[in-house]
Amino acid sequence: MPVIEYGLHTPIEYLKGVGPQKADLLKKELAIYTFGDLVHYYPFRYIDRTKYYKIKDLHPDMPSVQILGRLTAVEQIGQKRGKRLVAQFKDETGLMELVWFQSIRWLEKSLKIGSVYVIFGKPTLFNGQLSMTHPEMELYNAANKNVGNPSLQPVYRSTEKLKQSFLDTKGIQRLQEGLVAWASKKMEENLPSYLLKEQHLISKAEAITHIHFPSSVEELKAAERRLKFEELFFIQLKLLKNKLLQTHKFKGHIFDKVGSNFNAFYQEHLPFPLTNAQKRVIKEIRHDTHTGAQMNRLLQGDVGSGKTVVALMTMLLAVDNGCQACMMAPTEILAQQHFNGLISLIGDLPVSIKLLSGSTPKKERKILHENLLDGSLDILVGTHALIEDTVQFKNLGLVVIDEQHRFGVEQRAKLWRKNQTPPHMLVMTATPIPRTLAMTLYGDLDVSVIDELPAGRKPIKTLHLFESSRLRMFGFMRDEIAKGRQVYVVYPLIKESEKLDLMHLEAGIENLAREFPLPTYKISIVHGKMPAKDKDFEMQRFVKGETQIMVATTVIEVGVNVPNATVMIIENAERFGLSQLHQLRGRVGRGGEQSFCILMSSNKLSTEGKLRLSTMVKTNDGFEIAETDLKLRGPGDIAGTQQSGILDLKLADLSTDQVLLQEARNLVIHIFKQDPKLEDPKNRLLRDHLLVQSKGISWDKIS
Template sequence: MYLTGVGPRRKELLDKELGIRTYRDLLEYYPYKYVDRSKIYLLSEISHDMPFVQIKGRILSFEEFEMGKRKKRIVAHFSDGHGMCDLVWFNGAQYIYKNYIIGKEYIVFGKPSVYGGRIQFTHPDIDDASQIQLDNMGMQPFYVTTEKMKKAGITSRAIEKMTKTLIAKLAEPLSETIPEFIIRPLRLVSRDEAMRKIHYPKSAEDTQRARLRLKFEELFYVQLNILRYANDNRRKYRGYNLKRIGAQFNWFYSHNLSFELTGAQKRVMHEIRKDMASGRQMNRLLQGDVGSGKTLVALMAMLIAIDNGFQACLMAPTEILAEQHLQTVKEFLQGMNVRIELLTGIVKGKKRRDVLDSLANGTVNILIGTHAIIEDNVRFHNLGLAVVDEQHRFGVAQRAKLWNKNDNPPHVLIMTATPIPRTLAMTIYGDLDVSIIDELPPGRKPIETIHKYDNQTTSLYNGIRQQILLGRQVYIVFPLIKESEKSDLKNLETGYETLCEAFPEFRLSKIHGQMKDKEKEAEMKNFVSGQTQILVATTVIEVGVNVPNASVMVILDAQRFGLSQLHQLRGRVGRGAEQSYCILVTSHKLTNETRKRIDIMCYTNDGFEIAEADLKLRGPGDLEGTQQSGIAFDLKIADIARDGQIVQMARNEAQKIIDADPDCNKTENEILWRRLKELRNTNINWAAIS
């Protein structure tokens, strides 16, 4: 089938700029907005700040104005019988004079503006009034195009014409992709009706019903794939049955735990115990703000593994964080007969050989380390539980190596301090069970967040000095954004020198991503040990160590950070019992969106509330953690941030299918499994989700 208006050049541009290669791609390139074309405005009703409007009248005359070499501005003086306006073009004189006739009635559609005190329309859409039936015009769709496409004449209107031509050629209804037994109870329109009305609606109700159907379909297949994958894994990997709660766990709980667990920690611990004793492999995501007690919960899970005759490991993204986990675990297990070892790049020679030998013969109970744990020469005697801290810092292939360290895959507990909104968690981590610690330990004071402008350095420096004189330490963070690394790095270096001059009585450390790992580790250790009072850094400290003595986090150019990133940075302080502060420093010129971000940070410390707000402000692709995990969202019409109810509805329906047809072989579901197979090589990096 040949599509009128799409020659070789246009075909190439559509592919290169928008990824449109097939008729299906064109049909699935949806409008981003609509304008009601059924209403005609009088010129006397129009003001320059109105959106797109439609007028009806006649061209009275043309006028030309020279604009430099071989350039002309063509103006048509237009009247609707009640007033006058100008139609303006900056090129295409030959086309204009050939196609638009003085005295003939036209319908003009465009965005009004004012020039020289008169309403004008620049490069408007013009239709012959005798050929247009207003009742049939309905809602005009608008499509996103690029500058390159516009220069080649592929405007929104051109895409609209292509799509309408294609729809007109579809004599047969489009084949259905969802069975009637799902469509009918949810009152969804057919795929054919949805696809026709999304591009050619007669009313706002048409667009709503079409969008609901297409969003549901998109999200339903995402959820069906995730749940099918999770179901297959559960049946394939039985997992170790770790039912016994024995001497190590009981001794720790009775003697070493000097405080009461929070209600949230108890609830999560119950969920983990149930998983580990179920006889199927645990795949659980443990979410909780910095300082909520995730490591303690993970440690208790490790003790259950040890009581059942298994080993456990904890993998951290950096050496310094692995060392801190080692120190924390050793303090918790003081006096207990549990052997804990470290395996990072700095463990070498005889010590490394001893750790590896002891791990292989089973005398090491808990191994804590970095990606060194997944090296081929690291062999466990019987690994029963793998804990991964901040898993988005590890690639899929790296994690898979850890799962293969035993005959059967170990139970898996993934910890993250990045709060993930529920709808996003259902999509990114849909194959994992999710536990949330949403309660801070008693005695912790909420961090006070203050907004300051960049001309208030005197009061800022005075506050910093006051805190250091009280014996506290301070983080000062500069932005380091990839697009402008050189200038940002210069800002940090200059800023560091300025701060050294401002605080000559104190010692400062400096960390940024361009430094060698050893240099960063050394500078961080100086700060952790208290040898330096101020740490000047970029966001490399975002997933960092526990410095209970640090009570102030200053974030410069805070307008350049996303909400989740600001919240992660703020979580570096507030680890001790003292009052902590987060100072967000910005310029006076802030966009409305930035001001909202700053206000939310000052208003709440709730990570999940912040993550929900961030999702709505920025969309899923920008959220901290999703990019690193390799999950590329390419949903064509659904919006994870705003379509939470549809995500839930889609998941419920997908779960019903998996429950009723776990082997994917029932005849009534054949349409679903066939469609899922078609989609698997398209819009989402499915493997990364696992």
């Protein structure tokens, strides 16, 4: 059956040149299952074959280049395994060698000495002589304008297994050549014509053709803009549709009363005056919870900015309005910290708070479940244990989720279903999220930012030192300890089972023990391989001030809160990501004293490593750090695997396409403002797209 009768959903094995074995590889290695999947498997770069280079201009740092010249000599050199074919190739500017290690006999017969060729490959330098290994070659014919492939040649990502089956970039390109020409005729437009006109976008069919086989840079740019816009536009369409649904469909509890618990806490229990940023966020939350619609708000703020106080005041608001609240944290350490923090904050207020985690004894759980059901338990703090079916509330009115990026959307939804009226959602993160990422990951949420520290807090001073300055660093530690301060020393532990890293940690402890001997100095040690009981014991010793130095792995990234700790030393700082360095730095600077973060590194640093450490020294601004992190790591790594489905971007790049993302979002907002149900015939394609995405959600419920 000819390909012309097939469709984009046709299994990939039916494509000419594929077959069952290659199909299995394409599925396993690249998740390409259908003709459509392959058509949307775009090149990741292009080789510019529109330009010819001269031999005198070549150097080994160049990528693959194209040269027009004459073949002057060919000879075999070496014996057996060392045998190779070497040809002399020259143009009017110089001479170079062409070298082959395979197909020597065939090449020796087919190459024509004295003929003019177009060659293409990567220049290298061998024994001071310019050469090119296994170049592509084509006889030059001045009458044939297509010789030399004068175009932008697509390069596709491949894998070792695919290459073994001749599906390297060339192999994939050959498959695309036949498919794209056919598919572009089958490709249906998915954006309304008025949008194409307003945004000056080419058609989907043109974009698919030009993204694979552009004949000019202008064609490629037009294809990229069209396909990037489409990706970002449909993400925003889906997110803002969800927001519209939540606003109109999901009715929320009305917190119209500011009661005794909220007022008593504000007047008598606040540990420090609220910052203007905290006041602004509480005002936004008060407005949200007063409308009768379900609140879905993301609260961003650096470590120590006062998010917990805002969360507690929101929970007290819920309690004063006859509802229960819960707070979910990703780890037991963090849940315990939140629980202890909330208990100390509320003091003698008549509010019942309990902790639920995987290690809560069965007997305690039973009582806790009973208290939840009879309504005598006001606030429950916990880990993933909160989403278990056995945890039932009498009237859950508010859910606070800390470090949202550690949880999946489904886990958030399970908490929604704990009540007939969906509870208000307050999602908190101390990991600053770049604006573009927030618009994409959390575009269905309203965003609040606490962008100032409580009064009296001083910005942390950050310093980068190399190994040669270790004695200087030890001296600084002694000076701070002499002032009565405490010090963290953190080592990287990439995997808790990695013996090499653990030995590195132990070697560091021995070194510190020599420099800071007993009984003058006492050291706490905490790492992930310790039993939880021992870990808590060591942490408590440091919290109580019984030890001056805590040597730890990144388990303290989220954990203890010690206002007296003023120095954070991060060993092998180049091995940490930016967001992790920023989180670790946030462990100090929690009291009124000046705090310091010292980044220790080896002298050998990669360009990226230098940028990370210099960024930390330059700024304390979490959002600036997050933007740099986005450029370095990409959105997928920052968002985590839980969000990978949302960020399945093939072309758009959130670190560079911010303007396009904002344009797409503004356009979607405008469309929904004009046509909330997308009933206008001109928006039929958009409505169809959403109906497929939402698997039959009835838009008629939007009122």
